[in-house]
Amino acid sequence: MSENMGNKVSLELYRTQLLARYFEQRASDLFLENLVKGTNHLALGQEAVAAGFGVAMNKSDYTYCTYRGHTHTLVRGAPVAPMLGELMGRECGILGGKGGSMHLTSVEHGAMGSYAIIGAQLCIALGSAWSAQYLGTDQVTTVFFGDGTTNIGTFHEALNMAAVWKLPVVFVCENNLYMEYTPIGKVTAVEHPGADRASAYGLDSIIVDGNDADAVYHAAQDAYARARAGDGPSLIECKTYRHQGHSRADPGKYRPKEEVEAWFARDPISMYRLRMMENGFTDEDLTEMETEIQNTIDEATEVAKLSPVPSLDIIDKDVWADGGSAWRN
Amino acid sequence: MSENMGNKVSLELYRTQLLARYFEQRASDLFLENLVKGTNHLALGQEAVAAGFGVAMNKSDYTYCTYRGHTHTLVRGAPVAPMLGELMGRECGILGGKGGSMHLTSVEHGAMGSYAIIGAQLCIALGSAWSAQYLGTDQVTTVFFGDGTTNIGTFHEALNMAAVWKLPVVFVCENNLYMEYTPIGKVTAVEHPGADRASAYGLDSIIVDGNDADAVYHAAQDAYARARAGDGPSLIECKTYRHQGHSRADPGKYRPKEEVEAWFARDPISMYRLRMMENGFTDEDLTEMETEIQNTIDEATEVAKLSPVPSLDIIDKDVWADGGSAWRN
């Protein structure tokens, strides 16, 4: 690439968004090829959120995400082939094929798990924030969740306890306007499901454009600075939109055409590419980067495809710390 | 009583508070005599809340309360002897001796139950509000709970759903400053555990003096008018204080002496008596009423004491609607 690439952070944000985008597209393709089974919740269209936080945080920080957690796990540095392998239920899978798409985890990268029961991860995230506080490290915990998740009890319990204990944790509400197939406004007492609840925990009301990676990045930086200074949690609502249905089974027909079009016009990656070019990156630079990342995904796909299915032996493994599953002597 | 008794509502509020006070004192005495077993959570000092709402509501309205629910059940008109009998585990008990102090219920009086697991009743209360709305009756549901209860998830779920469905339900937070032995401020992110959360559900922030039965009564009237007009739920925080420990086992030592003294000086019943006298009631009038209510409690106590323990037959009764408990054929 040429010298005038400029801002390292922008580059990193663009690269990270691309990785997320291409990964999700590949997951979608593999699903259509019936190589990914079960279900699959893609974050296509929402990549700027995972990228903005992922780039702003430290390597040693902790993250928690949802069943829609491919991108949030990837941005921590989890390797692509084992991620795809997991979706495909292969031996090389990052969970050995035992967890699947909804539970991607890479503890060595601080990606402490994807949680498939709404709200639980908000409470679990308290714990790593607490341990960091207790042990006196500077680690911050970030926990991602959707707009629909703000209506379950665990949201409330987690926010309150985090505020009372002044925990270094950042709650990131990705408001993509829908709880599955239901518009969030139909089931929520306030307009902004995250931000309008912040004051109930003594927190500032923060809304950012979740399709603008820079905006997300800056909000993340502020929240991390606050957390590392010992000033406690933040709750950040990122407005965004998913490009596909809720999950494999959903064509997303319940969304008004104009709404879909308006949001596609604000695609985070196209917008960011334009901004990069305004900031002096050339089409060539960017295309080179795009190709490189696409290649990474392609190569990983091949690796995953070649991986065998898991050995049946592992069914009885790793219930317990001794590696086994014995419940009797 | 003399002619100049004046305001019927005041009289009713005073009478209701006295009934609650004397009942709780008797429950306390019976406990010390070891005639009440298990546990016992008294509302001594908090009578103005139950009385204020109890007097303001219609007979056909629904109420839900907690393990600290003797007074809330009484103010609906539940008869005294079966109430005391239940605390004493007698056959005449309002639950036949099967439920005990924490579960007092009188469906025929709209007292839909006392719930001993924090927060559950807030969600259950949604249901009778919903049925009233669905069936087009003008019944309003009132649900009582403590300050500590505002930190559990069910609080959040209930408030949100009530607001979204515009249910005719009034959430009454009795803020007695303590969650069991822990000062509410130590575990809560905001100063006013109820009122500071109202905006998270698009509701007005309402705080009333929970030791002033008139103030409570007026707040209740407003909330009921709103509910009956179809304008949805209210959340009312009543500041009050309990005169004894949390439950039988608790001497309440964790409370600062000055705090206790200041609140005893604001005893709802003494304050109300003074106000009644200012408003023209004579000491004689009031003493007469007091004696009468005390007699009611005394007579009921005798009835309950004479009641036998429940027959063992009922152990196998009333699991199912057919009156039995058979799980097999």
Add this chain to the structure above:
Amino acid sequence: MAQLTYREAVAEGIAQEMRRDNNVVFLGEDIAAAGGVFKATVGLFEEFGEKRVIDTPISENAILGAAMGAAMTGLKPIAEIMFSDFLAVCWDMVVNEIAKARYMTNGQVKVPLVIRTANGGGSRFGAQHSQSVENWAMAVPGIKVVAPSNPSDVKGLLAAAIRDPDPVLFFEHKSLYAMKGEVPNGEHVLELGKASVLRQGDDATIVALAAMVPRAVKAAEILATKGIEVTVVDVRSLVPLDTQTILAETVKTGRLFTVEENPRLCGWGSEISSIVTEECFYDLDAPVIRITTPHVPLPSSDNLEDATIPTVERIVETILKNMG
């Protein structure tokens, strides 16, 4: 008779009862406008409208709480908990409130409601969306527990559950939603607490539930080709439990095999095994054998999941080994 899928039978059972009784109402997440994530409730919103078929927030405790309070005050609510795994999120409402209210209040409080939920594995959804938790419910006094294995039973048992004056936990099996079968036209109501004997043989008895029923039947067919004739009993309802049928069919053959999707420990198979052993000990030719999922969370990938839940092959082999 109409050919319906299991999922269509759900909608049909609910519709039948909503037409009959205006006080039957239905709430849950994405059950209305979208027709449910399993498409098991398609058409209800259109027919009965938003007053009776209601999309809720993600608030399982509020869903069950609202259902309970409404049941206590005159309605007949049906509440959906999308996956049975999520019952853990609102377990308090089920076990401490709904199941106990009538008893604790000496019969004052009545809770006629149905909780419908998608139970069981086989969809590669992983450990948090695949559990069979009907045994959790069976362990709780005060709630009836039903789990149909075919479309006709879905319609008839769901109707019975809705008419029942007690709370019923209705476990639909998510891997059966696509199953087709004959379903009676018009009003169809079965009785809760009756097992059905699907096949009779002299050599052994299999007791199964929900998705294990077709597997047990298949296993019986294979065993028949090997000269072993087995009776297959579809339990259908764990509470009330049709012990008369189970005991009678076991005594006839002298051997009982239970086939359940529950993990090994404290599954419903252990309860039936204990009852049968206690009451028919001297009629048994051999101990009751439980065929279960091993005591592990359910893994997600195809081959692992398939090898974990009892298969037709495992049923056949276990029976062969123990009859050998």
Add this chain to the structure above:
Amino acid sequence: MAQLTYREAVAEGIAQEMRRDNNVVFLGEDIAAAGGVFKATVGLFEEFGEKRVIDTPISENAILGAAMGAAMTGLKPIAEIMFSDFLAVCWDMVVNEIAKARYMTNGQVKVPLVIRTANGGGSRFGAQHSQSVENWAMAVPGIKVVAPSNPSDVKGLLAAAIRDPDPVLFFEHKSLYAMKGEVPNGEHVLELGKASVLRQGDDATIVALAAMVPRAVKAAEILATKGIEVTVVDVRSLVPLDTQTILAETVKTGRLFTVEENPRLCGWGSEISSIVTEECFYDLDAPVIRITTPHVPLPSSDNLEDATIPTVERIVETILKNMG
């Protein structure tokens, strides 16, 4: 040896481990400044301070969530859920998160924590504060389940649970808190998964847990005066389960009685009955008999509660009847 109450042994077990390991932390409602509603944690706040002994809001999901996340990242949390009935409020955290995390992540996530809770009846607290729910936990793969019957075991098993690398649900019995007994001074750590044989006889074997253990022992003494000598096994831990001891002690006498506080259906007695029957069928002289609470919510008044939970008399009568 010191004479301690069961409740004092709780505090002593925790203190022993907190002194040993700075990363042991303890959280729950009213456990710190007030020393717990059962006074089982008195003195810990004073000794270890507010950083390690923490009063929480009424937020059971947040309590267990915080414990889990802390366990995943280097701490050894002990979380109190005040009454075991309240586990229903946070059951998702127990069964879907804490129990499954290691397995689902192929061993990546480690969850070394202890959940302590007051279990069982006898205190006239009514149906929502008196349940014995150790069977619920036994049914869930991925969590260990311990329930001590005396002060010495409380200290030794609690220490073992805290040192264990897996999640442990530790059921203290609220009606035993006042029980006194000899407890070893100094470091005292037992092994999880070992039953203890409290008494041996030739005629029958009783397997019991927690508050049912002293009742079983008392019953055995009464039976001895009638010429019937029974073995009494204190299971102590349901997961891991010491089947070796249970099977061996059953085979010696040929007869097994389980005594449990769980309601009738799917209690742990059914599991042990099923295992024993399957594995020792031909060594049994009679079917395994389960003595349980009937399948009803627990009533509150003295006489009703006493008649519902298995009593010494009921144990004696049931054994006499079946040995007669």
